[in-house]
Amino acid sequence: MSAALKSLLEQPWSLWWLQGRRIAQIEVRRNLLTWKAAWVYFLAFAPVAIILIHFLFERHPQFALLDDTNVLAGIVQFYYIRLGIFFGCLGIFSRLIRGEMIERSLHFYLLAPVRREVLLLAKFASGVFSAVLLFGSAMVLGFAFMYASYGVAGQEYVFNGPGLGQLEAYLGVAVLGCIGYGAVFLLLSMIFRNPMPAAMLVLGWEAINPVMPALLQKISVASYLKHLMPISVRGEGIFALLTVQTDPVRGWVAVTGLLLLTTVVLAYSCVRIRKLEIRYTTE
């Protein structure tokens, strides 16, 4: 066994796991149970509220099921991926480090006997969990209300047709979107005092990414997610700006590519947090 591997195995992994879990628990509570998270709830559940209103007061005729399936795909593709998850993750993940610096409370974490990498990864995990919980449950609810309005036909589509598979794909896209955007915004919030301008640049980058050379298209969260959508909706008018058109890629390549991108971003974030200094006066 090489010395490096032996040294790796001798690390206190169980302690780090325990510490990470506890930090994540604390952070999930702070992410979700605060008034500041209200707008993330709004971003997640606004489409659900609209679908619910349709379900209660303005049911579509039975023949519109396939149209509504496309509408749902459009909501996931245009709204959740490009706006809801994007800005939701911006809110959640930029609070994790930068927010604590603004509130002057990050030093309590840095003075605990916890490796900074463990702290960062635990905070990241808490962010992913919080974002997936909000956006995943919003997607499930939206999906349920959408097909519930079609009664038996809806049940048939969901349980005996492609419905459940599509829901799984949407949830997978939501999870990967939260992981990808989360990692990017966590890093940006460590680099910039105000990550908003940088986030706008990322949004612009995602929009123009399809016209970039193939190599640069790989540095985009949305372009990977596009390949995982069960139904592809072509954008028209203003929605065309939010549509990512890239060369077809296999699903496993898209997932691996996104996870690889996330790993690189998180690795660099770990390097940054090791050098992080507490200088609240400059915040």
Add this chain to the structure above:
Amino acid sequence: MTDRIIFENVSKFYGEVLGVNRVSLSLPPGVTTLVGPNGSGKTTLMNLMTGLVQPSSGRISVLGLTPGDPDRFFREVGYCTQFDSFPRGLTGWDFLFEGLLMHGMSGLDAHRLAYEGLERVGLTEAAHRKIAGYSKGMRQKIRLAQAIAHHPRVLVLDEPLNGLDPIARAESLALFEELSRQGMHLVISSHILDEVDRISDRVVLITGGYLVAEGSIHSVRSEVRDKPMQVLIRCDRPELLASRMFTLNHCVEARLHPDGHGVFLRTTDIDEFYRLLNGIATEGLVHIEAVAPADDDTRAIYQYLIGSEGGTS
């Protein structure tokens, strides 16, 4: 493992602004007071010691450990910072308990230590109130409780008496004394020199980022030979004593004690002063009850070396 806190030629620059410059220290266990005016580099030294800022050059170790190894380092070190801010929405209990859970200890141990920490600072009754509703003194106490809750061997305290009422100050000082007696390192910065002086074993004087002097209070004072030293002599005939000392020695100032049973004498030659005082005592003209240095303290050293008044309570 060494039992010292060691700074080896440590410098810290914030861009072009000097934090501290080429500081070398070796602090044994006991109470060390960092003394210096605002902006002199006291907090920077403490932040460097605990890894909240990184040195531009030089090396720091605490009991042979560095903040780069936080798993071990922060089990031995507690730092009560000056930052008067807390994570949102927490009660005093949550603040301590959650901090202890992050150490990786069991819930039962964290519970026991959190309660003990709160008890030591006298905050058990307010434990389940939100910190946001605490007074300044209570917030100071809860920070102190968090710094000591895990039983560190090194306690770093940045202005720990700020915001405390006189009773709480006395209790905190008693706690610091007790911790020091248990063999702990206490590194304290405070502008309330009169109070900290009572429990300090040594002082580190710093101004403008430069180390001015370091050592036991007496030895640092002795090094300031060019400054007249003041001695209080308790006796039955202070006026007579003052006039004799003026004729025999290089006394530069005499001031009667307000109660009329003593005199403050300032001399430029302390050794000769004591020799002559012994002579007067043996003559029997003046009955001397007690002799004590009146400026062998942090405040006087601060004044002599840094040139301004240290703060008072």
